[in-house]
Amino acid sequence: xxxxxxxxxxxxxxEGRISILNCDYTxxxxxxxxxxxKYPAEGPTFLISISSIKDKNEDxxxxxxxxxSAKHLSLHIVPSQPGDSAVYFCAAIDNFNKFYFGSxxxxxxxx
Amino acid sequence: xxxxxxxxxxxxxxxxxxxxxxxxxxxxxxxLFWYRQTMMRGLELLxxxxxNVPIDDSGMxxxxxxxxxxxxxxxxxxxQPSEPRDSAVYFCASSSGLGAQHFGDGTRLSIL
Numbered sequence: 001x002x003x004x005x006x007x008x009x010x011x012x013x014x015e016g017r018i019s020i021l022n023c024d025y026t027x028x029x030x031x032x033x034x035x036x037x038k039y040p041a042e043g044p045t046f047l048i049s050i051s052s053i054k055d056k057n058e059d060x061x062x063x064x065x066x067x068x069s070a071k072h073l074s075l076h077i078v079p080s081q082p083g084d085s086a087v088y089f090c091a092a093i094d095n096f097n098k099f100y101f102g103s104x105x106x107x108x109x110x111x
Numbered sequence: 112x113x114x115x116x117x118x119x120x121x122x123x124x125x126x127x128x129x130x131x132x133x134x135x136x137x138x139x140x141x142x143l144f145w146y147r148q149t150m151m152r153g154l155e156l157l158x159x160x161x162x163n164v165p166i167d168d169s170g171m172x173x174x175x176x177x178x179x180x181x182x183x184x185x186x187x188x189x190x191q192p193s194e195p196r197d198s199a200v201y202f203c204a205s206s207s208g209l210g211a212q213h214f215g216d217g218t219r220l221s222i223l
Contacts, residue, residue, distance in 0.1 A: 034211055089153070099144065099156060099212060
């Protein structure tokens with residue numbers, strides 16, 4: 001059973017608007033969360049992370065929010081740009097340094 | 112600094128053949144991970160090594176799959192015999208302790 005879930009396989013957003021990608025997890029022992037971006041024919045690249053002791057981390061246009069009580073993670077991209085079109089994976093790390101990935105959300109930012 | 116290097120980038124072979132995928136992690140990274148990406152299951156962790164020692168291989172689908180890490184700069188993932196359902200993109204990633212993993216560009220494997 002998947003411990004990290006991304007329930008939206010795809011998302012389409014107009015350029016300049018906000019993109020919100022969501023992720024849910026089941027294991028309350030996860031202590032670190034990450035988002036990766038993946039372009040076609042390339043490996044995933046690290047985007048942004050957040051520790052379980054925080055509820056928000058911001059890096060430029062990208063902000064990750066963590067709601068531990070709801071076991072929910074989200075990535076906000078503001079403003080969205082066509083170059084942001086990619087597949088986004090959320091991931092969680094347990095205390096054995098094992099990574100668990102979601103199945104990905106394909107973001108399409110329309111010009 | 113060079114990233115994670117995987118070879119080959121593409122592999123097409125007939126079922127029943129042995130397939131060997133190779134990975135060179137980033138120098139200084141002490142953890143190495145093998146993943147398989149499929150449309151249905153997304154990114155699945157197959158096995159990971161810490162300091163060249165396999166820590167968790169619970170994701171390896173069956174005995175046809177094996178992985179080795181003879182030294183800190185090289186790892187292989189072998190499938191013998193290969194089957195059409197093994198067709199996927201296989202990624203290798205490395206990391207140094209707790210933190211983000213760095214992925215290679217993957218090997219696209221097609222078993223006919």
